[in-house]
Amino acid sequence: MKVNIFMPKYMAEFKCISSSCTDTCCAGWDINIDEDTYNKYKNSTGDFNKLLDGKYVGNKDEHDSFNQGFMVLKEKSRCPFLNCNMLCDIHGGFGEEELCITCKSYPRVFNIVDDVYEKNGLPSCPEICAMAFLNKDKMEFIEGEEELEEKDTEIRRIIDSAAFDGTDSLLQYFWDIRVISINIMQSRNFSIEERLNILKAFYEQIEEAHASSEFDLIEELLEEFNDEESDYSRLRGLKFKEDNKFYTDIAESALVENIRSVRLKECLKDYINGMTKVNNMSEFLNHTPKYFKELESYSYVFENYLVNQIFKDLIPFNKGESLVKSVNVLINSYRIIKAYIIGIAMSNKEEIKGEQIVRVIQALSKDIEHNKVFKELLER
Known part of the structure; x- marks a missing residue:
């Protein structure tokens, strides 16, 4: 079927680089099998x-049509069909249609x-990270048409904002809130942390007004922020300052x-090594602005990552109607990524580079949704 598509511009150019990739998407997590494919596998014959x-x-647990089964993973959580050439035996031997x-x-x-x-x-894909986040320009979005096979397309969320017009739901303001959120994150007159503080202040004002109907x-408020008449300077808050407990908790x-x-695991090993080089990570960084200055020169990487998250996860409507809870998860993701990058730089005694930042983003993104401890840290 032909459908209308809205997407970040980089997605129009994205192609999997297969065995040339620095990582594999066939290891490190559970791989779920949809109902149609599971039944096809169950009824297969011959070499297949x-x-x-x-x-x-x-x-065996409660599931939907996209979770009928799972691959039985091998050592290091590798897919059983991933061969020594880092290619898929199903794809190579029987074609993409059997995946x-x-x-x-x-x-x-x-x-x-x-x-x-x-x-x-x-962002758990290294090629996505490289294309989307290392681009120094602001992330752009484009419209178009595309052929999609409905049965082969998993839809994460569906929003019909018009259905909420005139109700008590904030979803009726979905587009205004989304556009303002992205505009705030792309306001390069402010640091990343200031932008996140402005975004949180915007959500808090909306929630406060909503609570009072x-x-x-x-x-x-939407008109004020849409016209950029709001004085962002008064909302930018203070730089994030972490206590030592935060650095040990992560x-x-x-x-x-x-x-x-x-x-x-490799990133965490380096981070822990870097952290143990000093008695108190928080105090050391308060007196060593070097790493923060190096990170500031790559603010476009964080900007693109955060904008991508806002668009992909439909932030701030991915945590029910709690806008503040949603932005707190976004802020805590940034805080964790930033801390890991600094700890790794301390361990390796290297200057922070853009490639190191996206490596941490990619590695963390691959695990963060599947680790209950991360979930607790993000939702604090």
């Missing part, structure tokens, strides 16, 4: 059946907003033991 034998299982939806679509993800399909890239005030054993990504 022999290839599949003992390499997948049904999902499950997860493997066909990754790293592309889809939402539907007001009947338009939105396509985005997951002051819908006229909400519309006034390296605690319960978190490390639950990490499945090999690359993230």
